[in-house]
Structure formats: C-alpha cells, structure tokens
Amino acid sequence: MQTYIAVDWGSTHLRAWHFEHGQCINTLNLPCGVTQIAPGEAPDVFTRHIAPWRTGNALPVVMAGMIGSEAGWRAVDYLPCPLSLDNLGERLCEVADNVWIVPGLKQELDGEYNVMRGEETQLLGAMQLAPAHCYVMPGTHSKWVGVEDGQVRRFDTVMTGELHHLLMQHSLIGKGLPPQVRDDAAFRHGLETGINTPSLVNRLFATRAAWVLGALAKTSVNDALSGLLIGAEVATLSRQYRPQQVTLVASEVLTPLYRQAFACLNITVVECAAQAAFLDGIRRINDARY
Template sequence: MNHENYIAVDWGSTHLRAWHVQQNEIKNQLQVAMGVTRLGSTNAAEVFAQYIAPWRDALDVPVVMAGMIGSEAGWKSIPYVSCPVSLVSLAQHLCPVGEQIWIVPGLKVEEADVSNVMRGEETQLLGASQLSPSSWYVMPGTHCKWVQMNEGQVVHFETVMTGELHHLLMTHSLLGAGLPQQESDEAAFEQGVQKGLQSPSILPRLFETRAAWVLNSLPRASVSDFLSGLLIGAEVAAQCHAWQPSSVTLVGNQSLTTRYQQALSRAGIGVQCCDGDAAFLQGVRSIIYAGQ
C-alpha cells in the first residue's frame, strides 16, 4: 500500500465519512447522510463510485473502510474477529472488495453467557492505543463501548445503548410526549448525573423524570439534558462498579466526551481524552503502514 496517498472511510449506519490523505495532509474530506441504512435503491459500490472514486486518480490509491459497511447491510458481510485479539493484527484480516479497496473486520466477544460485537470502533481503538495508551477505553455514542485492553490486546468489551435509549425515550415514549423544543441546560444535566450516579438501578427513575416535569419541578425544556445526565450517570456508576477502572480514556467527539468526563470525574475516575476522528485516521494509517 502507498502510505503517502490513501483514503480512510468511516461508513456507519447513518453517515458516510471519508478522508483523502496525501503526505500526511488531508486533501479531501466529506460527510454525507448515506450510511448503510439509508442507501435506498442504490448499493454501496454505487455510492462509493459517486463520492469516493473521483478522489482516486489511479487505482493504486488504497482505500481502507471500517464500520457497518462490513455488515450484512453494507458492501459485504465481513466475519468478526474473536477477542482477545491484538489490534495490530487487524491488517492481516482485511477483506478486499475491489482493486486496492479493503474493509476492516469488526470484533466479537462470544462466550457461554456473553455476546457482543463492534464495527468501526476497532479501528478507532487501534489509533487511540497509539495516541493515548490506556487499559480502559470508553467510546461514547449511540451505543457506547467500554473496552478493556492489555498490552495492545482487546481483552473484553461491553456495549451500553445509552444514546439510543435517550432517543427512544424522548421521541417514542410517554416521558417525552408533549414537551416543547428542548434547550441546553447544564444545571439539569448535572442534576441528572448526580441522580444517575446515586441510583444506577434506573428503571424507577425514568418515570420519576416524567412526573418531575408534569409537577413542574423540572423545566419542560430541560428534560432532554436531565435525562441525558441521568442515563450517563447510571451507565458510569454501573460500569465502574462492575469493572473498577482507576482511569479511562474517552474516545469520541468533544460534545459527548465532555459529558462523560463530567460523570466519570464525579465518580472519582481519572480521565484523559482522545479525539475520535484523530484516532480513526491514526488507526487507518497504522493499517496502511502494516501493509507495506
């Protein structure tokens, strides 16, 4: 592979994001709402031809893709690699889907009583492990990943559906029904975090949230931020109780990592942060170099 000129693609469920890197500088980049669940009547290869192929002056420009593009809904279903696994070995498991075009496989935990999967985060983890070495990574998002590492190996990981649960409760449940446009409210978020940390058995707290705005003890425009704090606080309390990390590295965009950092700090956990895009690009760069 040509590590001086390559294309990194993060192709998820809702969005396609890509970067064209030359001489360690980003020459082109894009983000379009063409994730694998939004392809409609077109297919991944056609979307690739429209948005990414024009960046390739010649077919020797390598393309490394990660995320849901490797799922059954994507370009091709790529088998998961079992944990524990060394992240540097990902380059040995790339699946070709075109001339100088590869997909990174996802990871799986498959035990007698535990099953888990990830796609895309493994590439971020590879980069994060080089930019911000750590024994524990937390990757906030729609489905937050908690990952245990040991000397470059992913030992175990869990997925917490905090982001999706927030969306479902606000848009498809009685908790969010009839609310006005939501506004940013840091105080409400902090209040929610504190309650979540104190009461990680969260089911009774959910209806209490509705009762709070019905009885006017919680501003109706602040419910979203309070609920976000409640869910993140409960997640942090439960996961830290189970795994006892002394410190974690957060990997993601600043808006989400800031919220998790607040909750983790309140729980007495040391925190460092690693930008999610920087980690992804470093992960792809590492894979490109490994293929030399």
C-alpha cells in the same frame, strides 16, 4: 504508505478523508450511511462520491464501520477476542480493486455475546495516542474496552445514545415537549441520580413525572434524561471495570458530559479525540499492508 483514502461508513453517515503524502487534501461528510441507502447501493455511492479521488483505481481505500455489516457492502468477519489489534491490517476484506473493509470484533464469553464495528479502528488509534487499560467510547452504542498486554481482553456495549433518542422521540417522557434548551443544572441533577441509583427501572418514568408536576422545566428534559442515562452507564460499568483512569475516546460534544460523570467517581480521564483516533487507526492499518 502516505497516500490513501480513509472511510468511516456508519449507520447514518459516510465520512471520508483523502490523504496525499500524509496531508489531508479532501474530505467528505454525507448522510449516506448504510441505513440511509437501498440494499446493494453501497458500490454505487462509492463510485459517485469516493472513486473520483482515485487515480486509475490504484489509490488504496480502507473502510471501517457498518459498511462491513450485512446491511453494508459485504458482511465481513468478526475477529474473536482476546486479540491484538496490530493484526487488523492482515485481516482486511477486499471488496473491489484495492478497496478494503476492516473486520469487526466479537466476544463470546461464558454465554455473553458482544460485537463491534468501527470502534476497533478507533481503538487501535487511541491505543497509540493515549495508552490505557480501560477505554470508554461514548456514542449511540457506547463501548467500554479492557486492554491487557496490548490485547483487547473484553468489551461491553451500553445503548445510552439510542435509549436517549428512543425515550425522547418515541415515549411518554418526550411526548408533547417544546424545543429543548441547554440546562447544565438539569444535566447535573440527572447525572447524580443516575450515579447513585443506576437501576433505571423506576427512575425513567420519574423524569416524566417531574415535568408533568412542574418540578422540571419542559425545556430541560433532554439534558435531565441525558444526565440520568450517562450517570447510570458510568456507575454500572465502573463497578465492573474498576478503573482508576480511563481514556475517553469521544466527540467534543460528549467529552465534557462524560468527564463530569467520571469526576463524580474520582476517576481520572485522559481525552482522545474520536476522529483523531479513527484516522490514526486507519493509517496504521494501511501501513501494515505495505
């Protein structure tokens, strides 16, 4: 099935792609994520912005992300791991005529719990585009995923992006700072510190102390903190997963930052563009239905 609509509906943004005979003919990117709209408003947003692409409601729509959460259109099940993602197309939830939401994944292992929504679709595409045993998916909540024999065996979540935002916007580390300027040297120093001392309990406040005492430019705190958090994430999770090679599923902004971190640990990186992975995942899910 090469004519369909793919939707990535997350917490902050709604992104959609209209495919006709395998070619993308329309795109949409709006700040209408599930946290940006009123409860119960998702169907109306869909009607205004996506439904006009459909022909008599016949065109299938496959949606993934937080639209399947309690804050979205409808709460859709989490599928338990271990799991083969090839089965995702058989477990979709229909919320309107030929409008489907992809289920998320959950992990309940030895008292540890984890969930993902949206990344499972991206992961399905990445497994075809860049096969690996370990996938790293940076973002607000970074995901590390272990795959064996085509099954998702385990995954971990690291709140790297959200921590960076909270610390810069709502803590003393970022309070009173001027507009930030890119500083590769500050990022590199923070990265090395995070890798060598991944326990951040005492390192976070040291970032504030550094700019208060003039050792770190006030315009460079953003990059220094980014390096520190990414370094700590990569060092900590690399010890758990012990990969010799990872497939990095990331945006153009985050890919070079994580590549530097893995280079410090001599871990080979294969890149996979996040959007390409998501669209390939949606395509495969949609194809599985026909």
